[in-house]
Amino acid sequence: MGDLTGANAGIVIPPRNGAKLAFDEYNKTNPAVKIEMVEYDSQADPSKAVALAQQAIKTDKIVGLVGPAFSGESAQVGPVLEEAKIPSVSASATNVKLAENGWKYWHRVLPNDGVQGPSIADFIVDGAAAKNVFVIDDKSEYGKPLADAVRGQLKTKGATVTDDSLDPAESDFSSVVNKVAAAKPDAIFFGGYYAAGGNLLKQLRDKGVTAKFLSGDGSLDKGLIEGAGAENAEGALVGCPCYIATPDVTDAKVKGFADAYKAAFSADPAIYASEGYDAATVFIEAIKAGKTTAEDINQFISTVDFTGVSKQVKFQPTGEVEAKDIYIYQVKGGVITLLGKAAEAKLG
Amino acid sequence: MFNDFINQFWPSTIDGLAFGSIYALIALGYTMVYGVLRLINFAHSEVFMIGTFGAMFVPFVLGIDSALTGLALVGVIILMILAGMLASAGTAVALERIAYRPLRRRGASRLAALISAIGASIFLQELFALLVIPNLFDRPQQGRIQMGLPRLMERTELFSIFGHSVRVDQVLVIVAALGMMIALDRLVNRTKIGRGIRATAQNPEAAVLMGVDIDKIVRMTFLIGGGMAGVAGALYLISYENTNYLIGFLFGIKAFTAAVLGGIGNLRGALVGGIALGLVENYGAIFFGSDWKHVISFTILVLVLMFRPTGILGESLQQARA
Numbered sequence: 001m002g003d004l005t006g007a008n009a010g011i012v013i014p015p016r017n018g019a020k021l022a023f024d025e026y027n028k029t030n031p032a033v034k035i036e037m038v039e040y041d042s043q044a045d046p047s048k049a050v051a052l053a054q055q056a057i058k059t060d061k062i063v064g065l066v067g068p069a070f071s072g073e074s075a076q077v078g079p080v081l082e083e084a085k086i087p088s089v090s091a092s093a094t095n096v097k098l099a100e101n102g103w104k105y106w107h108r109v110l111p112n113d114g115v116q117g118p119s120i121a122d123f124i125v126d127g128a129a130a131k132n133v134f135v136i137d138d139k140s141e142y143g144k145p146l147a148d149a150v151r152g153q154l155k156t157k158g159a160t161v162t163d164d165s166l167d168p169a170e171s172d173f174s175s176v177v178n179k180v181a182a183a184k185p186d187a188i189f190f191g192g193y194y195a196a197g198g199n200l201l202k203q204l205r206d207k208g209v210t211a212k213f214l215s216g217d218g219s220l221d222k223g224l225i226e227g228a229g230a231e232n233a234e235g236a237l238v239g240c241p242c243y244i245a246t247p248d249v250t251d252a253k254v255k256g257f258a259d260a261y262k263a264a265f266s267a268d269p270a271i272y273a274s275e276g277y278d279a280a281t282v283f284i285e286a287i288k289a290g291k292t293t294a295e296d297i298n299q300f301i302s303t304v305d306f307t308g309v310s311k312q313v314k315f316q317p318t319g320e321v322e323a324k325d326i327y328i329y330q331v332k333g334g335v336i337t338l339l340g341k342a343a344e345a346k347l348g
Numbered sequence: 349m350f351n352d353f354i355n356q357f358w359p360s361t362i363d364g365l366a367f368g369s370i371y372a373l374i375a376l377g378y379t380m381v382y383g384v385l386r387l388i389n390f391a392h393s394e395v396f397m398i399g400t401f402g403a404m405f406v407p408f409v410l411g412i413d414s415a416l417t418g419l420a421l422v423g424v425i426i427l428m429i430l431a432g433m434l435a436s437a438g439t440a441v442a443l444e445r446i447a448y449r450p451l452r453r454r455g456a457s458r459l460a461a462l463i464s465a466i467g468a469s470i471f472l473q474e475l476f477a478l479l480v481i482p483n484l485f486d487r488p489q490q491g492r493i494q495m496g497l498p499r500l501m502e503r504t505e506l507f508s509i510f511g512h513s514v515r516v517d518q519v520l521v522i523v524a525a526l527g528m529m530i531a532l533d534r535l536v537n538r539t540k541i542g543r544g545i546r547a548t549a550q551n552p553e554a555a556v557l558m559g560v561d562i563d564k565i566v567r568m569t570f571l572i573g574g575g576m577a578g579v580a581g582a583l584y585l586i587s588y589e590n591t592n593y594l595i596g597f598l599f600g601i602k603a604f605t606a607a608v609l610g611g612i613g614n615l616r617g618a619l620v621g622g623i624a625l626g627l628v629e630n631y632g633a634i635f636f637g638s639d640w641k642h643v644i645s646f647t648i649l650v651l652v653l654m655f656r657p658t659g660i661l662g663e664s665l666q667q668a669r670a
Contacts, residue, residue, distance in 0.1 A: 139639060163637070164637050164638050164639075165637065165638060165639045166638055166639075167638075167639070167641075167642070169594075169597075169598060170598060171588050171590060171595065172363075172367055172588065173638075174359075174360075174363035174367065174630065175360065175363070175629065175630050175633030175634070175638045175641060176633075176638045178356045178359045178360050178363065178630070178633075178634070179352075179356065179633070179634070179638070181356075181359065182352060182355040182356045195493075195494055199494075199588075199590060202589070206503050206515070207359070208513070223493075226496055227494065227496060227590065229496075229499060
C-alpha cells in the first residue's frame with residue numbers, strides 16, 4: 001500500500017516493484033501455497049489509506065501488508081491493522097514515533113530518521129575529515145529535525161558548526177550563500193528536499209564555494225543533479241537509510257536482484273526497491289515455514305532472521321529492524337553511486 | 349556579528365542590487381496600473397511567471413544545451429528578453445480585456461475587480477501546470493515540477509570590489525533593468541502616450557473631455573507594465589536558470605511591497621522601493637539569519653508607512669504636471 005499515482009509516486013513505485021518481483025519469483029517455484037499480491041493506491045492520503053486498509057481486511061481478507069509507504073498514512077493505518085491483527089512491514093516509513101505506539105503487528109525493514117542524522121554527522125567528521133561545518137535546513141517537518149540531529153552530533157564530535165536556514169519556496173538563496181562563503185567551511189550539510197537542494201548547490205558553486213556538499217535521503221533523487229547541473233553536483237554526497245543496488249555492485253545476491261529487477265521492469269532498482277523486496281520476503285519466509293494465518297505469520301515475523309538484499313532482516317520487539325546502517329551515496333559523472341556505509345566510507 | 353556584516357557587506361550589496369532590480373521591474377507594473385486605474389492588479393505575479401516561460405521558450409525551441417559566447421550569446425539574450433516581453437505584455441493586455449474592462453464598463457466596484465484578478469491568477473497558474481508546460485515544453489506529467497534552463501552564459505568574474513567578485517550575470521541584470529527604467533521614464537515624461545497616461549492618472553473625466561482615448565491608454569498601461577515584467581522574467585531566468593508555475597507568487601508579493609515602499613503610483617518610487625527591499629533583505633539576513641529575511645523586510649515596510657504613509661517618494665503619477 002502506498003502512493004502509486006500521486007505527486008510522490010517516484011519513491012513508492014520502486015518498492016512496489018521490488019515486492020512484486022519477490023512474490024513473482026516465489027510463485028514461479030510452484031509452491032503448495034501461492035501468494036496473491038493486491039495493490040492499494042492510497043495516494044499518500046491517510047484517510048484514503050484507512051478506508052483501503054478496511055477494504056483489504058474485510059473484503060480481500062489479506063494475511064499481511066507490505067507498507068504503508070509513508071509515515072503519515074502509517075500512523076493512521078497502524079491502529080486499524082492492530083485491531084484486525086494483520087501484520088505489516090513497511091519499506092519506507094521512517095518517522096521515529098511510529099515505533100513508540102506499542103503496536104505488535106507493525107514492522108519496518110529500514111532504520112528510522114533518528115539514526116540517519118547522527119550517522120551522517122559521524123561520516124562528515126570521520127569519513128570526510130571536516131572540522132568546520134555549515135548546516136542549513138529548510139524549516140520543514142522533515143528537514144529541521146534531520147539538520148538538528150546532524151548539528152547535535154557534530155558538536156558532540158567537536159566540530160565547529162554554523163547555522164542558517166532557507167525558505168524552499170524561494171529561488172534566490174544569496175543571503176545563505178554569502179554566509180557560507182564568509183564562514184569558509186570544509187563541508188556543508190543541507191536538511192531538505194532535492195528541489196531546493198539543487199538550486200542551493202548551484203548558487204554555492206557559482207559563488208566559488210568548493211566545500212563538500214552533503215544532504216539526507218530527501219535529496220537522493222536525480223532532481224538534485226538536474227537542479228544543480230551535472231558539473232556543480234559532481235562529488236555531492238547524500239546519506240540514506242536505504243540501500244540502492246547500483247549497477248556497480250559486486251555482491252552476488254544483490255547483483256542477482258538488480259539484474260532480475262532490470263529484466264522485469266526495464267529500469268535499474270531505485271530508492272527503496274531492495275527494501276520492498278525484503279519486506280515481501282519476510283512474508284514469503286513465513287508462508288514457506290507453513291504459517292498461513294495472520295496470527296501465525298506475525299508470530300513468525302518476531303523470530304525471522306535472514307539475509308535480505310538490503311541487510312540482515314531481524315526485528316526488535318518494537319517492530320524496528322536490528323540493522324542500523326546508513327549508506328552514503330556520491331554523485332559521480334552525473335549519476336548517483338554508492339560510496340558505502342556511513343560508518344565505514346572514506347573520501348579518497 | 350558586526351564582523352559578519354563587514355565580511356558579507358559587498359557580496360550582499362551586489363546580490364541585493366541584482367535582485368532588487370528584478371523586484372523594481374515587476375513593481376513598475378503594479379504602480380502604473382494603480383496610478384491609472386486605482387486598481388491593484390493581483391494577477392501581475394502571473395504576468396511575470398509567463399514572462400519567465402516566454403524567455404524559456406527561446407533556448408527550448410533553438411535546442412541550446414551548452415554555454416554560448418560572443419554574438420550568439422548576445423543574440424539569444426536579446427531574443428529571450430523580447431520573447432519574455434511579448435508573452436508578458438500579451439498576457440497583461442488580455443487580462444485587461446477579459447478580466448477588468450467588462451467590470452469597468454459596468455461600473456463594478458474595485459472589490460469585484462480584485463476578486464476577478466485573484467481568479468485570473470489561479471486560472472493562469474493551473475493553465476500552465478496542466479496544459480502549457482506539459483504540452484508546449486514537452487514535459488508530460490511534470491507540469492508542477494521546476495523546469496531548469498541549461499547554462500547559457502558562463503559565470504565569469506567581470507571585476508572585483510574589495511576582493512569580492514562581481515559576476516557578469518549580476519551586472520547584466522542591474523544594467524538591463526536600469527536601462528529599461530530610464531527608457532520608461534522617458535516614455536512617460538516625453539511622449540504623447542506618456543502625456544495621455546499622466547492625464548488619465550490625474551483626472552480621467554477631464555482627460556476624456558480633452559480627447560484622450562481612455563481605453564487605449566489603459567491598454568497601453570497594461571502593455572508597458574506587462575513588458576517590464578517580461579524583461580524581469582527573462583533576466584531572472586538567465587541568472588537563476590529555473591522557473592515553475594508558482595514562481596510568481598513570492599515575487600508578486602515582494603514587488604507589490606516594493607511598489608508600496610517606494611510610493612505606489614510613482615515610477616521612480618518603484619525603482620527606489622525595489623532596490624531598497626533587495627538590499628534590506630540581504631543586509632537583514634546577515635544579522636538575524638536568512639529565516640528572518642521576510643520578517644525584517646515587512647517590519648521595515650510597516651515602519652516606513654507609519655512615518656510616510658505614501659511611501660518613500662510619495663504618490664506622484666497623479667500630481668505630475670502635464
